[in-house]
Amino acid sequence: MDNFLKPKNVGKIANPDGYAQIGNMVCGDQLDFFLKVEKGKVKDVKFLSFGCASNIATASVLTEKVKGMTIEEAKKYPWKKVVEDLGGLPTQKIHCSIMAVEGLQKAIKNYEEHDVKPKVKTKPKTKLKVKVKAKPVVKKKTVNKKKTAK
Amino acid sequence: MKVYLDNAATTRLDPRVLARMKPYFSDKYENASSIHLPGQERYLELIKAKESIAKLVGGEARGVVFTSSATEANNMIIRGVAEANRTEKKNKIIISEIEHPCVREAANVLKREGFEVVYLKPDSEGIINSEELEKNIDSRTILVSVMMVNNEIGTINDIKSLAAIAHKHGAYFHTDAVQAVPYLRIDVEKMGIDFLSLSAHKFNGPKGLGIAYLNRKIKISPLIVGGGQEEGLRSGTYNTPGIIGAAFALELAYKERASYLKRVKGLRDYFWQRLKTEISDLKVNGSLKKRVEANLNVMFYSIEGEAILIDLSRQGISVSTGSACSATDLRSSYVLRAIGLDKNYLNSNIRFSLGRYNTKKEIDYTIACLKKTVKRLRSFSPVSAKMKL
Numbered sequence: 231m232d233n234f235l236k237p238k239n240v241g242k243i244a245n246p247d248g249y250a251q252i253g254n255m256v257c258g259d260q261l262d263f264f265l266k267v268e269k270g271k272v273k274d275v276k277f278l279s280f281g282c283a284s285n286i287a288t289a290s291v292l293t294e295k296v297k298g299m300t301i302e303e304a305k306k307y308p309w310k311k312v313v314e315d316l317g318g319l320p321t322q323k324i325h326c327s328i329m330a331v332e333g334l335q336k337a338i339k340n341y342e343e344h345d346v347k348p349k350v351k352t353k354p355k356t357k358l359k360v361k362v363k364a365k366p367v368v369k370k371k372t373v374n375k376k377k378t379a380k
Numbered sequence: 381m382k383v384y385l386d387n388a389a390t391t392r393l394d395p396r397v398l399a400r401m402k403p404y405f406s407d408k409y410e411n412a413s414s415i416h417l418p419g420q421e422r423y424l425e426l427i428k429a430k431e432s433i434a435k436l437v438g439g440e441a442r443g444v445v446f447t448s449s450a451t452e453a454n455n456m457i458i459r460g461v462a463e464a465n466r467t468e469k470k471n472k473i474i475i476s477e478i479e480h481p482c483v484r485e486a487a488n489v490l491k492r493e494g495f496e497v498v499y500l501k502p503d504s505e506g507i508i509n510s511e512e513l514e515k516n517i518d519s520r521t522i523l524v525s526v527m528m529v530n531n532e533i534g535t536i537n538d539i540k541s542l543a544a545i546a547h548k549h550g551a552y553f554h555t556d557a558v559q560a561v562p563y564l565r566i567d568v569e570k571m572g573i574d575f576l577s578l579s580a581h582k583f584n585g586p587k588g589l590g591i592a593y594l595n596r597k598i599k600i601s602p603l604i605v606g607g608g609q610e611e612g613l614r615s616g617t618y619n620t621p622g623i624i625g626a627a628f629a630l631e632l633a634y635k636e637r638a639s640y641l642k643r644v645k646g647l648r649d650y651f652w653q654r655l656k657t658e659i660s661d662l663k664v665n666g667s668l669k670k671r672v673e674a675n676l677n678v679m680f681y682s683i684e685g686e687a688i689l690i691d692l693s694r695q696g697i698s699v700s701t702g703s704a705c706s707a708t709d710l711r712s713s714y715v716l717r718a719i720g721l722d723k724n725y726l727n728s729n730i731r732f733s734l735g736r737y738n739t740k741k742e743i744d745y746t747i748a749c750l751k752k753t754v755k756r757l758r759s760f761s762p763v764s765a766k767m768k769l
Contacts, residue, residue, distance in 0.1 A: 240759070282684055325710075
């Protein structure tokens with residue numbers, strides 16, 4: 231209840247490092263997540279909500295828990311634990327906790343993706359390599375085409 | 381402060397009705413079907429109750445059958461009339477898109493049994509028009525069922541016109557009048573109603589008592605069989621306390637109708653006037669004119685219905701919502717969808733239904749709480765509060 235009446239971490243972050251929107255008004259459930267990352271850890275996280283009490287409460291509890299965690303840890307925070315942290319949720323509200331976790335993961339992914347471009351120099355090389363290796367699998371055909379065109 | 385604004389869901393039992401019912405639990409408890417003297421006395425009291433109800437709905441005592449609920453009455457009428465009057469040439473049922481779930485589900489049962497079921501669409505105001513019925517009715521139609529007043533948005537249908545069209549095409553007409561008492565005067569004879577459903581707990585009567593009014597000239601298969609009560613139409617021991625309570629509650633509802641309507645309309649209109657002046661970006665769902673005096677269904681842009689409901693509940697105020705989040709099947713209100721409500725508004729609605737015991741002080745308190753709630757929820761909504769009109 232407290233997490234609904236006095237939710238933690240509500241609001242926006244100007245110039246977030248990661249941002250994601252999950253759900254929408256038509257569904258009746260929407261969460262916008264804003265991330266601030268420093269040295270691979272969640273420095274700050276905020277959210278905005280269009281949704282029921284469970285939607286607000288799950289996001290409040292989740293954001294509170296992941297503050298200070300590394301990105302990897304935050305990514306893995308399970309929805310079942312969010313339900314536990316809240317002291318349980320009615321069956322038809324479980325999807326709220328899943329949505330909160332997925333929203334956070336989407337924001338983290340957004341941070342990881344756009345972080346590869348301009349800020350590449352500050353990132354460990356291994357990460358870059360992984361990204362480059364992944365590409366050829368997808369773009370096999372286009373690479374060939376380019377060769378023949380030339 | 382505790383404020384109850386969910387009278388469309390159920391109402392408080394009037395203390396006068398409770399007093400009338402009490403003796404039937406402790407002293408006059410005999411079975412009204414028993415042959416001994418006290419049993420027969422109970423039976424006579426039951427007949428008196430039927431006569432009283434019949435008079436209030438413009439029908440005859442023989443047409444009044446007691447059930448456990450309006451849900452049961454609707455099941456009995458829709459399934460019973462369809463099944464008893466089905467022929468090779470007649471196997472079609474027409475209901476509206478905005479009927480109560482019990483009517484929809486009864487129609488679904490018929491669908492599974494091979495009947496054709498057609499749904500009449502409401503206009504954007506929430507009204508079922510005659511043209512819509514004319515378009516869909518034909519000689520294959522056995523029964524048309526359209527509610528007198530909608531439970532979610534309180535809009536009123538022109539039953540007399542719809543019934544006339546049904547009869548013109550050789551079909552029977554049923555109306556679920558649960559939400560109509562005492563807002564509309566019901567006269568089954570003058571309105572051309574063959575079948576009517578009522579629910580006592582919606583007009584300050586006891587829960588567990590429904591009334592099915594039947595045109596006894598029309599064939600109907602009983603839903604509940606057994607000891608043969610209600611001339612075989614609905615078996616089961618008569619719920620004498622419930623029956624006495626329901627009859628008295630209906631009597632009071634119509635006796636005090638004029639003063640009640642004036643008062644509740646004043647409160648409802650005052651409520652709406654303050655709401656639209658003091659809170660921005662909201663609108664009423666359904667016609668405000670062709671609507672019962674106690675209902676207000678409001679869309680609060682950019683915030684979610686269930687969140688508003690729980691926030692209000694925490695401040696002592698009880699209301700209802702049609703948001704997807706609050707439904708067990710996670711779908712938003714089919715009534716609001718049927719009237720064509722913008723999809724961005726579908727999950728932001730609250731139904732306020734006033735009743736006999738609400739006061740101006742309660743409305744003032746509700747406005748104050750709503751302003752706080754709306755401000756709080758809008759402060760962290762990802763959607764800008766400006767409604768695009």
